[in-house]
Amino acid sequence: xxxxxxLAEERVIFVLGTYFAAGVAARGHGPADPDGWHSLYDxxxxxxxxxxxxxxxxxxxxxxxxxxxxxxxxx
Numbered sequence: 001x002x003x004x005x006x007l008a009e010e011r012v013i014f015v016l017g018t019y020f021a022a023g024v025a026a027r028g029h030g031p032a033d034p035d036g037w038h039s040l041y042d043x044x045x046x047x048x049x050x051x052x053x054x055x056x057x058x059x060x061x062x063x064x065x066x067x068x069x070x071x072x073x074x075x
Contacts (some may be wrong), residue, residue, distance in 0.1 A: 001074055002062075002064075005062060006061060007021065007059070009027060009028065010025055010026065010027050011025070011026045011027075011028075011041070012024065012025045012026075012055075012059065014052055014055065014059075015052075016056060020050040021047060021048070021052040021053070022045070022046065022047050022052065023044075023045070023046050023051065023052045023055055024043065024044070024045050024050050025043070025044050025055075026041040026043045026044075027041065027042050028040065028041050029041070029042060039054065
């Protein structure tokens with residue numbers, strides 16, 4: 001993801017399955033350490049399946065393709 005993208009500062013975890021959907025998104029605030037990690041985060045948790053799916057679609061469109069495809073070592 002491009003460094004200037006607003007979502008580059010967020011930490012996210014999504015789980016999407018047949019019977020389960022969840023998403024956690026966190027944005028740090030306050031000073032960050034040299035590695036870019038913050039000591040305080042604003043966090044949101046959702047089990048709203050349509051919201052999780054739409055969030056994943058948004059993220060996938062912002063991830064740059066790897067040379068040769070999505071999977072490393074793909075033949």
